[in-house]
Amino acid sequence: MNSWINFLVDSLAFGAVFMYGSTGEILTEKAGHLNLGIPGIMCMGGAGGCLVLNMIGGSSLPPFLIVILGILGSLAFSVLGGLIYSFLTVTFRANQNVTGLTLTTFGVGLSKVIMTKLDTVVYLVRTRDYFRWPFAGRQDSLQLWGVLFFLAIIVAIASSWVLFRTKTGLHLRAVGENPATADAVGINVTRYKYAATCIGSGIAGLGGFYYIIDYMASQEAYLSVEAWGWLSIALVIFALWRPHMTIIGSTVFGILFSLGSFITNSSWIKVTMATIPLLKMLPYVVTILVLIVSSIRNKRENQPPASLGLSYFREER
Amino acid sequence: MEKQLALQMKGITKRFGPVMANNRVNLDVYRGEILAILGENGCGKTTLMNMIAGIYYPDEGHILIDGQEVAINSPKDAFEHGIGMIHQHFKLVDLFTAAENIVLGVEEGKRYNLKEVSARVGEIAQRYGFQLDPDRKIYDMSVSEKQTVEILKVLYRGADILILDEPTAVLTPQEITKLFAVLRRMREDGKSIIIITHKLNEVMEVSDRVAILRRGEHIATVNTSETNENELTYMMVGRRVSLNIDRTMPVNAVPRLVVRGLNLYNAEGVHVLKNISFDANGGEILGIAGIAGSGQRELLEAISGLQPLESGTIQFNNPKKDRPVTFFHKSLKRVKELCAEGAFHDRNMNDVSFEGLSNGAIRKWVESGDVLFREDEVINLRDKTPLEIRQLGVHLSFVPEDRLGMGLVGNMDITDNMMLRNYRKGPHGFLDRKKPRAQAEKIIEELEVATPGVSTPVRRLSGGNVQKVLVGREIAYTPKVLMAAYPVRGLDIGSSYTIYHLLNRQKENGVAVIFVGEDLDVLLELSDRIMVINGGAITGIVDARKATKEEIGLLMTKTGAREAVNEA
Numbered sequence: 001m002n003s004w005i006n007f008l009v010d011s012l013a014f015g016a017v018f019m020y021g022s023t024g025e026i027l028t029e030k031a032g033h034l035n036l037g038i039p040g041i042m043c044m045g046g047a048g049g050c051l052v053l054n055m056i057g058g059s060s061l062p063p064f065l066i067v068i069l070g071i072l073g074s075l076a077f078s079v080l081g082g083l084i085y086s087f088l089t090v091t092f093r094a095n096q097n098v099t100g101l102t103l104t105t106f107g108v109g110l111s112k113v114i115m116t117k118l119d120t121v122v123y124l125v126r127t128r129d130y131f132r133w134p135f136a137g138r139q140d141s142l143q144l145w146g147v148l149f150f151l152a153i154i155v156a157i158a159s160s161w162v163l164f165r166t167k168t169g170l171h172l173r174a175v176g177e178n179p180a181t182a183d184a185v186g187i188n189v190t191r192y193k194y195a196a197t198c199i200g201s202g203i204a205g206l207g208g209f210y211y212i213i214d215y216m217a218s219q220e221a222y223l224s225v226e227a228w229g230w231l232s233i234a235l236v237i238f239a240l241w242r243p244h245m246t247i248i249g250s251t252v253f254g255i256l257f258s259l260g261s262f263i264t265n266s267s268w269i270k271v272t273m274a275t276i277p278l279l280k281m282l283p284y285v286v287t288i289l290v291l292i293v294s295s296i297r298n299k300r301e302n303q304p305p306a307s308l309g310l311s312y313f314r315e316e317r
Numbered sequence: 318m319e320k321q322l323a324l325q326m327k328g329i330t331k332r333f334g335p336v337m338a339n340n341r342v343n344l345d346v347y348r349g350e351i352l353a354i355l356g357e358n359g360c361g362k363t364t365l366m367n368m369i370a371g372i373y374y375p376d377e378g379h380i381l382i383d384g385q386e387v388a389i390n391s392p393k394d395a396f397e398h399g400i401g402m403i404h405q406h407f408k409l410v411d412l413f414t415a416a417e418n419i420v421l422g423v424e425e426g427k428r429y430n431l432k433e434v435s436a437r438v439g440e441i442a443q444r445y446g447f448q449l450d451p452d453r454k455i456y457d458m459s460v461s462e463k464q465t466v467e468i469l470k471v472l473y474r475g476a477d478i479l480i481l482d483e484p485t486a487v488l489t490p491q492e493i494t495k496l497f498a499v500l501r502r503m504r505e506d507g508k509s510i511i512i513i514t515h516k517l518n519e520v521m522e523v524s525d526r527v528a529i530l531r532r533g534e535h536i537a538t539v540n541t542s543e544t545n546e547n548e549l550t551y552m553m554v555g556r557r558v559s560l561n562i563d564r565t566m567p568v569n570a571v572p573r574l575v576v577r578g579l580n581l582y583n584a585e586g587v588h589v590l591k592n593i594s595f596d597a598n599g600g601e602i603l604g605i606a607g608i609a610g611s612g613q614r615e616l617l618e619a620i621s622g623l624q625p626l627e628s629g630t631i632q633f634n635n636p637k638k639d640r641p642v643t644f645f646h647k648s649l650k651r652v653k654e655l656c657a658e659g660a661f662h663d664r665n666m667n668d669v670s671f672e673g674l675s676n677g678a679i680r681k682w683v684e685s686g687d688v689l690f691r692e693d694e695v696i697n698l699r700d701k702t703p704l705e706i707r708q709l710g711v712h713l714s715f716v717p718e719d720r721l722g723m724g725l726v727g728n729m730d731i732t733d734n735m736m737l738r739n740y741r742k743g744p745h746g747f748l749d750r751k752k753p754r755a756q757a758e759k760i761i762e763e764l765e766v767a768t769p770g771v772s773t774p775v776r777r778l779s780g781g782n783v784q785k786v787l788v789g790r791e792i793a794y795t796p797k798v799l800m801a802a803y804p805v806r807g808l809d810i811g812s813s814y815t816i817y818h819l820l821n822r823q824k825e826n827g828v829a830v831i832f833v834g835e836d837l838d839v840l841l842e843l844s845d846r847i848m849v850i851n852g853g854a855i856t857g858i859v860d861a862r863k864a865t866k867e868e869i870g871l872l873m874t875k876t877g878a879r880e881a882v883n884e885a
Binding site for chain 1: 391392393404411413418429454470
């Protein structure tokens, strides 16, 4: 029975990576911008946070300050990525797909450059436990639920609340649905697009940071952040552009990823070596299935924002 | 009663590059009046209003509200001065409810309470006699309901100067009556209402005063009670325009296009054409009336071979009896096929057989004019592509509503656009550019297309001129059936009448003209019969000489009614 609980706890903890990524992407998409730079931005966020921790990891700062500074470092890098993206796609109206893909290439490369220069002991081993507060030091899997895990859930729910319960959210959705209308009623379209993209990027970047510093807490972790970025984008469709739905989606994805090792380790199912790759394939198969299933929904509310991917030009003669 | 000035424009000038959109325009608007702004397309009436609404900023001149000079830099500034504009193309978010759209962009404290908004909207709606459920989604609404939301949006912001840009263009007569009633109630409430329009009868019906613009200049402002339609047209166009469409009685009207039991489902699986049956007669104009999106577009596309049908037949009767066969629009292959079917005879009424003859010999024989059709040709158009239809020798012309999307290629010049119709002509795989060029020059001259030359990309022409090029090309194809969807949409009075006369001339030449229109006055004046469709089904076919606007308006909104079919 205990192994089941460990399995679920672990799946949720892993899912938080996607919660960050998808919530960030949803905010950007709600402003009408398809940000394919999210994988790169997650890498940048991860690397940025680690860089800051590497600088302060050996000092005698109080733990909560180290956590906050780490988060701020991560935010600084990923928001920078968001700024580059919005500068190109909002101000210069560059093609969003090309800009996003370029940004991903850039972000992945940048994170590799930074991460290979850092001292693992300083940024990881010495700071890891601070991020696992309040369960730090426990021996069971609950130790995986730390500050950043709870923050992911709070951010997802808060984003939904802002989007669907406040006037700011109403305005943001209007910008993504029909920017000309928003403009005509006096909403500053450019400001909303910038804000949503940068805040979304900041949130996504935390996902990369969380994965490296908390969930995996290993030297090689930064290499797989990009892959989780792409899955986060796919998860947006699964969540029907509702941030709180990413909690469910992320958990499902987390379960699928952990399932392979869970079944292999369990005593009641015999797994041969040959089936392990098949089990590892499961999440990707489900992603494809989800994309197929979600593309046949036709309720208006479940469609992507109407002006997603389109640049906005104010009507000029 | 002393009238109070609400808004004054003094010496307003606006340029777009070298184009003078407004030249020193002066305009006064009083409280509690309806002012109509009348002018042809491109005369600057919308530009002028956009400057009051904060979309553009004037290059010169002053705007005064209640005697105070103001600067209106953005739509937000305009709202703050109590000015609200209802645009011709609705600016609404489809996915939101009416209340959400209404509250969008309103900054009144930080509280966001949709229930309160709905209550207030209901209150305003009741005061002016609107009917609206604030919690309905926009995508569920009809055009007139959407317009109601737009007006409420402006009233909610407390506007007392309302600008309506062509508000009646998309409404049925009943809806227009309702709208005018609301406007009058708002006038009694002391609001200033400006309506932009080019429909004279509406100006006469609803306005107190009329301001006329021509080529960006203010010509005059007159009291509606002291003028008449002819005078207004003269001021608007600058010359006398005959407002009568010469409608002749159809001569020798025979069914040219016979449509029976047409059913069509669109890509989303919606039943867009329901059991459509009608005849289009040669030498007659068949008008099609209906609310936008009732299936007009799909019907015309189905006939021209652009939509796959579920069921039904489309039959084309080609009047050919005893006429010589030509290669003008028939391929040699088709002529041979017809000959094998025994469709031809020679001048001595003997059967024609091409057996044992070389292609050259057949060609010579046919070109001598001695091969005649035995009977009228009946051609089935169902499930044929446009190219196949053309190769069958059917002269079917289609002027689609989406001129630059389906009709013409915007980036190509007039000559190249002419060639879209006959790019297959020309010697040995090369294009023949001479004839299309001559045709382009002829159209420019005959239809008075304002263009720098034949090699100007058509997208640079104005809407009216684009339409003339398109209609000109389709008529040059010597059609037997001419289908035109909203051919005068967005055209000024002068160009509109040019198009009406062209259609009439085609009718007199024996062409079966199908005219999809939105202006019921024009439909009634131009057509011989009017077919009304609603929700993809025919709700009535009436005699245009006897029908009234109200009758057609009722048919346009009638649901599930089938008994009125073929009354005419």
